Structures are given as structure tokens and as C-alpha cells.
Amino acid sequence: MQSEVAQSYEEAKKLYARHGINTDDVLQKLEQVKISMHCWQGDDVQGFLFKDQELSGGISVTGQYPGAARTADELRSDIEKAFSLIPGKHKVNLHAIYADTEEDVDLDQLEPKHFQNWVDWAKEQGLGLDFNPTCFSHEKSKDGFTLSHPDPEVRRFWIDHCKASRKIGAYFGEQLGQTCVTNIWVPDGYKDVPVDRLAPRRRLKEALDDIFAEEINPAFNLDAVESKLFGIGSEAYVVGSHEFYMGYGITNNKLICLDAGHFHPMEGIAGKLSSLALFTDGILLHVSRPMRWDSDHVVTMDDELIEIGRELVRNDLLATTHVGLDFFDASINRVAAWVIGTRNTIKGILKAMLEPTDLLKSAELEGDYTTRLALLEEFKSYPFGAVWDYYCEKNGVPVREEWLTEVKAYEKEVLLERQA
Numbered sequence: 001m002q003s004e005v006a007q008s009y010e011e012a013k014k015l016y017a018r019h020g021i022n023t024d025d026v027l028q029k030l031e032q033v034k035i036s037m038h039c040w041q042g043d044d045v046q047g048f049l050f051k052d053q054e055l056s057g058g059i060s061v062t063g064q065y066p067g068a069a070r071t072a073d074e075l076r077s078d079i080e081k082a083f084s085l086i087p088g089k090h091k092v093n094l095h096a097i098y099a100d101t102e103e104d105v106d107l108d109q110l111e112p113k114h115f116q117n118w119v120d121w122a123k124e125q126g127l128g129l130d131f132n133p134t135c136f137s138h139e140k141s142k143d144g145f146t147l148s149h150p151d152p153e154v155r156r157f158w159i160d161h162c163k164a165s166r167k168i169g170a171y172f173g174e175q176l177g178q179t180c181v182t183n184i185w186v187p188d189g190y191k192d193v194p195v196d197r198l199a200p201r202r203r204l205k206e207a208l209d210d211i212f213a214e215e216i217n218p219a220f221n222l223d224a225v226e227s228k229l230f231g232i233g234s235e236a237y238v239v240g241s242h243e244f245y246m247g248y249g250i251t252n253n254k255l256i257c258l259d260a261g262h263f264h265p266m267e268g269i270a271g272k273l274s275s276l277a278l279f280t281d282g283i284l285l286h287v288s289r290p291m292r293w294d295s296d297h298v299v300t301m302d303d304e305l306i307e308i309g310r311e312l313v314r315n316d317l318l319a320t321t322h323v324g325l326d327f328f329d330a331s332i333n334r335v336a337a338w339v340i341g342t343r344n345t346i347k348g349i350l351k352a353m354l355e356p357t358d359l360l361k362s363a364e365l366e367g368d369y370t371t372r373l374a375l376l377e378e379f380k381s382y383p384f385g386a387v388w389d390y391y392c393e394k395n396g397v398p399v400r401e402e403w404l405t406e407v408k409a410y411e412k413e414v415l416l417e418r419q420a
């Protein structure tokens, strides 16, 4: 006896098949897609190394929702809860400040051993790990500059931290048998219009050259660099701009990270993927949702997300694109934030996989824009939800909003207890 979900799927399957879309094949492909879920949603980007440091670097988390993780064990337990409600096997994206160690260690002295508990846990859970040096929320970044700092000693500290981070990334990759992406983002910039825009960029370039001087097996670790248009306190000038990292990434064979919130407020990243794909071997995404600024709202199924999914699918970029998430919302249950954002990102990709791409491409090529528009619009109401529900059921995770009951129970039994 088939479940209701399976019955609806069978009906949907027939409809998609009329346009040559095999939904069983689509779901098999979807299973290969890994989303890198960011650990920092779980504790408002606080980390465990410097518990008294305020979040800095021009990023900000708002909200007072109870239950933020206070220890690595709590964070892992929350991540496990979230993953139990998300179909597929994925990755966890760690920041250096999430080292799980009793040692009093500074960022430039970090070693793989400080993340051993994470590695053991990831192995046990069948997860991959990605990594990021934390070039903010630190005594040595308080004037807003790190890798491009005019003081060579400060620069050296951050260079050493980034070097250490690549080694940690390589360890993750080697231990887990899944390539780790280590992404460098620095907040460096000026609040007001600078006189010299070139010198800080030259220093950043030299610092990056130093960091990447040592070759690391790309099967273990891939380096990425993340640009930004502006931040709080760096409104006038950001050293690591898009043009800077486009140039650096392409000439040095580094992944370029596109964060959805790091461009002009009306500018999306979806349209950039096809251009980057022609000049690079891969791309890193930080899927986020900017609202009027780089606000890092939880990812919803909005037009930009759907368009990102389409660009990945239509241009066959899923195998070479590392899809990471980057949002932090403390105004709602943090586990729910992960579940909503991650499920949506997978859904966005599935929705794109369920479009008649070949048909649409040939209509476009023949100049039949009427068919292109008609099909695109009609497919918006095709029963994509039935395929998604079936994918959830097949993967043993809650169908539709059923996951919320589990999050509410977890909140009551675990998260609210943390207040006591």
C-alpha cells in the first residue's frame, strides 16, 4: 500500500515525464548535492575561543531568541537535530573560533588537533567539513584591518592564522575523504573615503601570495576568497572588493566566493555564475538573503534563490560549485533557521532540475520566445511540491511542515533548558 505522498509523486512523475523529465533520475542527482551548512547560525557567530569578544568586522546578528549553543557539544547536538530534518548528506562549515579545545590558544597557533573532536564527530556522522580563518572579533582586528594592515607585525599575525587555517582544512579533507574548502574573508576597509585605495590592496595581494605560497593537495583543500562591497564601518571602501578577488582568483587559480549579500542591494549573484564558470575551475557560493543591506536573513524560496538553482542546473555547474550558506538570525529558533534555509536551498535546486531545460534552450535558440515564456510560466505551477515531499519521505525526514513539531519539542526539552 503506497503512502499518500508516494501516490502524489506517481501522478507528478507522469506530468513531468510528458516533457521528458524523469523524476527518479532527478532525485538521484539531487542526492549528490551537498550543502555546506554554516556552524555560526547556531550561536550568533560567537565561537568558543574568545567568549568575551564582541562580534566585529562589520557584520551583526540581531535578536534574543533563547537557546544559543554555548559549547561545541551543544552546537554539534543542534546541528545533528537540524540535519535529522533535512534530506541528504551534507557538510558543516566551521570558523576558526569554533576550535574545540581546553588550551588557551591564539588564532595564529591553531593546529588540526584543536579540531579533532569536530573531525571525529564528522566521521561518525558521515559529514564533510569546510573551514574559514576568523579575521574579525579579535584584539588584532579592532581597527578594522587584518591582512592589509599597515603594520607588518599585525599583518604577520593574520597571515600566520590563514596559513594555519589551510593546514586545518587539508587535515579535514584528508581525514574525511571529502575536499575541504577554506574560505578567506577579511573585513578590511574604511568608513570614509580614503586617499590611497591602492596601497591596502597591494598589501592584501602580497599577504595572499604569502598565505598561498605552500602548495596543498587540492584533493584535500581548496582555497577560496570572498569579496564584499561594503560593511558596517567600511561603507566607503573595502580592500577585498569584487574586482580585486576576481583578478586574484582567476590569476592564482583560487575559488571565488560569491556571497549573495555582498553586492549592490539590487544586484543578484545568479547572473554572475555563467561568466565566472568560463574563467575558473569552480565557484564557492554563500547563499544568503540581504534585505536592504548585507543583513544575512534566513534563505527563503525567493526569486534570487530560484535563479541561482536554475543557473547551476542549466549550466551544469553543480559538480564544480560548492554551495555554502551564510546567514545568522537570532530572532527565531536557530535550529529552525538552519532547517528552513537548507531545505529551501535544496528545494531551489530541485525546482530547477524539474524544468524542461533542453526544450527551453532550443526554443530560445530558435527565437521562439513565446514558447520560452509560456513554458517557464506554466512550470511554476507544476507539482514540484509532490516531488519534494517524496524526496523527504524517501530520505526518512519529515514531510512538509512536520519538521516544526520536532524543532518545537527540541526547543522545549533542550534549548530552553540552557537558560537555567
Ligand SMILES: C[C@H](O)[C@H](O)[C@@H](O)C(=O)CO
Binding pocket: 040, 045, 059, 132, 185, 226, 228, 259, 286, 294, 326
Ligand atoms: C561569518 C562569515 O565568515 C562571514 O559572514 C563572511 O562570509 C561574510 O559574508 C561577511 O559579510
Ligand SMILES: [Mn+2]
Binding pocket: 185, 226, 259, 286, 326
Ligand atoms: Mn559570506
